[in-house]
Amino acid sequence: MGSSIRFTGTGPGARTQDGCSVELYRRLPADGEAETVAAVVPAGGTVLELGSGPGRVTHALIALGYAVTAVDNSAEMLAHIRGAETMLADIEDLDLGRTFDAVLLASTLINFPEARTRAALLAACRRHVAPGGAVLIERRNPATFFALQPGPAGEEAGIRHIIDSVRHEGRLSHITLRSEAADAAWTQSYTCELIDDAQLAEALADAGLRLDRWLDPPRRWSLAVLA
Structure with missing residues (x-):
């Protein structure tokens, strides 16, 4: 894992x-x-x-x-x-x-x-x-778990993170995150539970x-x- x-x-x-x-x-x-x-x-x-x-x-x-x-x-x-x-x-x-x-x-x-x-x-x-x-x-x-919204999500080591979408469902959050560097970009979708x-x-x-x-x-x- x-x-x-x-x-x-x-x-x-x-x-x-x-x-x-x-x-x-x-x-x-x-x-x-x-x-x-x-x-x-x-x-x-x-x-x-x-x-x-x-x-x-x-x-x-x-x-x-x-x-x-x-x-x-x-x-x-x-x-x-x-x-x-x-x-x-x-x-x-x-x-x-x-x-x-x-x-x-x-x-x-x-x-x-x-x-x-x-x-x-x-x-x-x-x-x-x-x-x-x-x-x-x-x-x-847990205090901010459901506060996540689409938009900029910070930058580290020259990589910008942008939340493309968030869907809250019960205790679950379904998130699509885009990460962009000068020479590459990645998109990852995942689900997490409160x-x-x-x-x-x-x-x-x-x-x-x-x-x-x-x-x-x-x-x-x-x-x-x-x-």
Whole structure:
């Protein structure tokens, strides 16, 4: 599993089995994920990064002194990672037989629009976190989940993001996002589900985890521990 939701779309370069553009994600920078880990996990610790993509967060973690095992189900994504152990696997089926100081489930993977898949993601986190370790989970901000509207959606590393369309349906949002660089453009359509505090707490409990605390005021990042 290499993306938060099922992606479809167009654009140059290789695509993963779930539709992500390898080239687009290769160009995108980290967005403070490594610093979030560093706030709770001592330098030198081991980190299992689930859904690493081409390593934008992996490389930032390595630069801060962490020993990273990067997991993705795309060999094309993993080929861009340097300095980390890599594992080609679906997150849901992963069982390395060892544990880590921290397990990172970033890129809003938890917003996958299927309860069974979300449960499998959290079960993988539970299998791999060491006693006393941390599971760090990034979700879409529930307070602004349904505020998303068509129009400009920011710029990073010379790539402009534009929301072409949004359709809200119950707890789901169906989004088409266009990303434009000077030499290329990509369009990706995906669906994500609102995950509120109560739903996250219940899902964690079902997986044998519990919410320890929120790591940021918007409550996008949660820290879970063994129950």
